Amino acid sequence: MGILDAIQTGLTELLSHKMRSMLTMLGVIFGVAAVIAMVSIGEGAKQEALDQIKQMGIDVVHVKRAVIAGELLEKAEERSPYGLKYSDVNSITLVCPFAKRIVPLREVFADVKVGETPVPIKVVGTTPGYELVSRSQLQEGRFLTQQDVEDNRPVCVLGAAAKRELFGFDNPVRKTVKIGQGIFRVVGLMEPKEIGSSKASAAMRDFNSDIYIPITVSFSNFQIYSQQAVPATITSLRALVGKMNNRPSRENSGVSEIIVQVQDDTATPATASIIRSVLNRQHKGIRDYEILIPAELLRQQQQTQKIFSIVMGAIASISLLVGGIGIMNIMLATVTQRTREIGIRRCIGATRWDIVRQFMLEAMVITCLGGLIGVAMGIGGAHAISIYAGWRTLVSTQAVMLSFGVSAVVGIVFGLYPAVRAAMVDPIEALRYG
């Protein structure tokens, strides 16, 4: 018997019991749909995390000031000021001559005024390198230049959201804004930066609402401690007051973050360890800074996601397994019910193998058909989740192929035993039956 005939026989059999076939298929349909939906959600989350980490750049090392408290804070106060300082930038420059760019960031909150109402905005003092390190695009005008930094020029570049808040739809370039006590000229406007959907990006800062000024201007105009947590002790308060009165030298001025970009993204862990050892010495072992390696985060993220995907997939696979058991159950019932048919077929010349193949193909027709419907439902479900929950989902071809393949295999595995039972039917007995 040709394979097409066998498949046709299987389909005819299924169509003659539409309700039963549908119910049998449900297990596989839901199993496959669940696998695809689960994996799609996992893949989507993974992609989102990857995008964010990639946006930080995988060829960079971030050194950030860390918030510390209690005893550590007191110890740190002995150095003045605690946290990252401009001198750290110099030390890093010294030990990382191979670095492509070293960009310091100095973040302060200041009241920014265009008209009468002040808007509190994060003002980031930085150097020209930031434009390239942050992978930002200019929409209008120019970014900060070396000249701006060296000459202490009161110029600024607006992030897209900051511009919208301050200027609405007007073109801000060549206009002036009041930042803190100083008047700044707007020289450039950044392109809005995609920061992904809300869920995971909450942890990330919104670059779009920043204003960039030359770091030298930031040193001379702003105290970084304006955003510091309230000091914990009287002594530290006193120290703080003292510091505020004595404006620190540039060397001692705090910075919030140092971004070190290297030529080769595989060099980031080594660079990080060099930076760690030099900062450890400079900071006398006080960990008032943290070092982030996006490439490392990426790797960890991938690892976590892999485990997550496996767990999700495994849970969903259980429903496929249950579906398979359902099919076996129905196929066993079918074999009993169709004993006479098996006897007739054997009598007119079907071999045992013909019977095995027929019943296997019937089981596979059920699971493959169920698999197809399940794939459609899974893709639809993933879309529905994207739309209603706002989660990013990604239907991977691999997941579709795999779950469809698994459903075919389920047909083989769970169809085998009933098929063998069918083939073992004695034709003489079978013809006497029913």
Place this chain on the structure above:
Amino acid sequence: MDSNMSLIQVVDLAKTYKIGTVDVPALKGVSFSIENGEFVAIMGPSGSGKSTLMNIIGCLDRPTSGKYILDGTDASKLSDSARAAVRNRKIGFVFQSFNLLPKMSALKNVLLPSMYAGEQKDKKAGLHALESVGLAKRVHHTPMQLSGGEQQRVAIARALINDPPVIFGDEPTGNLDTITGVEIMAIFQRLNTEGKTVVIVTHEPEIAQHCKRVLRFRDGLLESDEQVTEQLIAKPGG
């Protein structure tokens, strides 16, 4: 194949069933042969061993001892799949309860054995077979839509599709009324005159009268083997 050889040759055939620890002999050593073109009735009361014999010569079962040669092959020693092939190509079965597949049309039922023969016959062959039993207009009906006599004709067409040398009928008229039964016998008689060997099991003497030779069994032994002196000729009905 030796042309002098009988189509069916049964030598000292015995079959013993084991029920628990008890041996129940169903056939106790039977010998006979059937030549090409014969029309044989096998008769006997229930328990005489005629069903067992039919199962063995139909290649559905194997003898405990003895020899069964069908068309030159020793069928008592064949494997399961080889016996399936013999059933498929050398034997056409017609049963008391028709044994058609209920979900398939008459035509598909007729074509079914050819699907297992490796080379599927096309529709034309199926239509031709149905035509030869007078069912040209019922090809797309399912067995449920056909009368008993019509179903048995479909079964005969199915038995003919692979052009086997012998047709085995197991009480082929048992589920039919007398008139329809005689009509079925007319078809067998025609097939026989066209050269087919026909062997039927029956317990109705009148049906046996339509055959040319009667083998009577009793208690697992061949009781008598005689030619029918006054063969009844059945009128083909419509």
